[in-house]
Amino acid sequence: MPRAGSRLSRMTAMPIITEKSDPAVQRILDVTKHSRVNIKSVLIEDLEPISHCVRAGVDFIEIYATAEAAELDDIVAITASREIPLRLMDSAVVNHVFKAERKPKIFGIARVPRACGFADTEQNPGDLIVLDGVKIVGNIGAIIRTSYALGVSGIVLIDSDLTSIADRRLIRASRGYVFSLPIILADRADAAKYISGNGMPLVVFDADGADTLVDLDRIDERIALLFGGEKTGPSSDLYGMRNISVRIPMRSSAESLNVSVAAGIALYQRSGHSFSR
Template identity: 60%
Template sequence: MASLDIIEERSDPAVQRIIDVTKHSRSVVKTVLIEDIEPLLQSIRAGVEFAEVYGLDTAPPPAELLEACEKRGIRVRLLASALANQVFKAEKKPKLFGIAKVPRPSRFKDLADRTGDVILLDGVKIVGNIGAIVRTAFALGAAGIVLVDSDLPTIADRRLIRASRGYVFSLPIVLASRDEALQHLRESGLRPMVFEADGDHTVGDLGAIDERIVLMFGSEKTGPSGALTDIAAESVSIPMNPAAESLNVSVSAGIALHARARRNLGA
């Protein structure tokens, strides 16, 4: 790849584009800033559309990223460090980032078109937990994730992109109201199973189920809502030391997905 152009003038249109995407007050989110090598690479592999990718003049992008951008026809330029200090001001200055178009929101139909299990998170609001579950769900063959009452207005949230290492664009993630989730569960024909402390099954039983299921998790404090618990005819528990109060929801989801990995990855 040829030597990279350096953006040194504030008048360059890219500078305003970067400033706009970092504003916290945007009412409509059409573009997002994706930073760091792994999230950038995974987003590119997932087919996310980029305006440009940027490095700093003091820290050029690694060859792996340059090759990935070249294959996709994504322009890469360097931002002068002095200009980057002006643009990001009090924010943490990323050494490597891109401006991407936010993909269309996933729909329940996107889950129906896939073969793996569905993860439903009810009232899980900690973005780090959601991001960890996204990575695990992708790695272990889940069809996608439904987020109910997550407080996220979009999956193109910079915190979620960082926490998921960019895998948030690699599988369908549906933001739904509780009523929408309930309707989908009724219409999909999938077998819903809710995780509770004293379940009908243990997590070890999940490997023998040879059909798609919905694995439902609530927050650590309150668990799933009553409406979602009621629609699940079966419950699952994870054997654990009774002296331990609970498991982190991302750990619980990981244990469940591992138990289902042979079926989901095989499918």
């Protein structure tokens, strides 16, 4: 455990932003504007999401920390290993930047990676996840984390209301894993064309599905797993082209499972295939 003296000496040696007029402050304010259309840079908050993004190869312009940050030693080590500029920011300046928002003690500005396409999902032999009409960002973020952990090759988001995967809410909900695997914003026609053109079995999860999770585990090839919104389910455009419908057994008195929970159950059932190919 670092001694207090060594921590203090590092803080003393680090450049500190004390003025609201510092160019970095305006850069952060510009990045956090809700009206942006062409998103080229993004704010990433907290140590864990930043560390996951760094491992995923995200290009950070600069990272900031307050003197009160408990993980200061950790962020110093991360930035030093990747030669990312790190500066302390005075608490009064942090309050000015974030105003009424939650005020992170560690945050950074990063360049948004290039948008992924369907071909990027073929670099990993795992299954493909298709989320059709899933709009709750917390659910999408949870599915991203589970998908990365269980070897999914990529995720297709249809009608999610997101305009970019570099959405601060999604970065928070996924704990930074949003850049760790290909995530594609697509329309239904393009998703259907890709799935059918590659001969991938499309598996729809339905309470009245004809097959069970055990049947799902018997499919040796790469598949696309389709999950719809909890209220409406998948659209008829995709539901109608299904090859397989699978049910997850549960009490008859239970109306449904949260979509992120259902996805986790299915992906765990399929994880042996994802890691063995």
